[in-house]
Amino acid sequence: MGSILPVFRRSIRESWRSVLGWTIGIAAVLSLYLPLYPSLGGSDQLQGLIDAMPKQLVETLGYDQIASGAGYTESTFYGLMGFLLLTITAVLWGSALAAAEEGGRAELDLAHGIGRSQYALETALSVLVRLLWLGAFAGLVIWAMNGPAELELEPVRIIGASAALTGLAFLTAAAALLAGAATGRRAWATGIGAGIAVLGYILHALAKQSSDLEWLNAVSPYSWVFGQSPLAEGVDLGGLALTWGVGLVLAAASALALRGRDLRG
């Protein structure tokens, strides 16, 4: 009463170090990969190397498009390192509810003037805001390096790609939150979150291998946002909406799940 979003604010206050760390990590990855594009991406040597690699591997890694700035940025960052970093943070942060319950903090918090739904939703909001920051920060760095690294990206598509990456990470985090809210076990939260992210990636890779498997794209969140190249062709708005929508539904469901059961002691 009288205070706005106390759980959210506490969560942000307590996690700024972690956010700073991941921000630095993303900056490091981007400044490692992107400046190499002019000497790597467009070179005949690299193209020769890629031609020599198995076609399936090249497609899985997205290297078939690596000769363009958009393909390069996607296959090095959005589809790979950025996906990896944001997925890890999403799983870690998404396990917060379960961690609070296992650690005994949730019992004390929820014995105070905090509602269960409020607790889950403010936790989800905190994860969302932090992921949005990481996604926006990555987009900003890419935009800033666009000229110097000769990537020739359209700025608006950088926004689309970052929204895609962030949405995918949020879906992962929300799945972890829901698993944590439903079970109170960190192992489940981490497992479900990571499982969904990895499964989405694998299904996407498999779907590329043959037209018989293309239907797998329909169940892979990774395909929803990266099936159509967000940097080269513009983000698939339907897939983007679906990803964000599922993420928000899972987050809302975590509030219901936490409300409906006994806390573990």
Next chain:
Amino acid sequence: MTDTIEVSALHKRYGHNVALHELDLRVRPGTVFGLIGPNGAGKTTTLRTLLDIIRPSSGTVRVLGEDPRRGGPALRRRIGYVPGELHLEGRASGHRLLAFYAEVSGSTGSSGPVLGTARDLADRLGVDLNRPVRTLSKGNKQKVGLIQAFMHRPELLILDEPTSGLDPLMQREFLAMVREARDAGQTVLLSSHVLSEIQQTADEVAVLAAGRIVADGDVASLRLGSVRRIRVRIGGADAAAAHAAFERIPGIAGVDASSAADASGGVQVAATIEGAIDPFVKALAQYEVQDLTVEEPDLEESVLRLYGNPSPASATAPTSAPTRRPRRSRGRDGREGDRG
């Protein structure tokens, strides 16, 4: 006037495990109510139910006139709670932690007065609120736990084993805090497995064993404290004569008399006494008493001794306990079938 806590026929099941059997509990406003019982008796389960941390399988619970399930955050702001297992983690300082709870549970408006109270309590208990809570010792964490429950002066305090980890001096300070709370009109429900703690504060007591209340009433009328273990060293007597003399004292059992190990010529006597202590004291008066210890046995021992192993059949066994619970006679949706 309605009771601060009204629990009737509270039943809690975990799978096939029944944690609470048809529990009835009433706590009158402005009193200190003690819930005692051995570990695993269901004390924590009962207290958690009052805060909607866990939900009853059946039965009704009213706290401050409301169902905890419906009362939500607004109801819990009127309650201060110390969990049985307090875990304080994180980098945040004691101040930060208390400021957060003051913000969510303090009355509307500024949390300034609440934090003022928190600082006073911290001075009183001697805990440094500037340190990160995770670096505090167990006793100091417990103090922070007490402060967060007391600081907003809630109408009801629910304290689960509140003195665990506190040294004796702090336990005394805590008991003073409880009495002050009662004097200020607050209601206190505290659980403990230490009998003396309850005896020193509680107006009323319920004894919980294996998920059932096996006895309740005012503290004095419970016979729990009536079993005492005594050790005495007397001079000017020989062991055999002392043994014979002590054996005659009413209520005494397990008399063991032996000559003291040192050269003082005294006799060591150990025994347990059930019931009045007076005959023992009178009998003792004729000797030169060199040393005397009278201690209460631990609570678990007392409960088991007086109330037996509280299976459904034997739960009503004790002979002269205070207000024995009548077997419930009200029809209750055929839930009698749950028993056994």
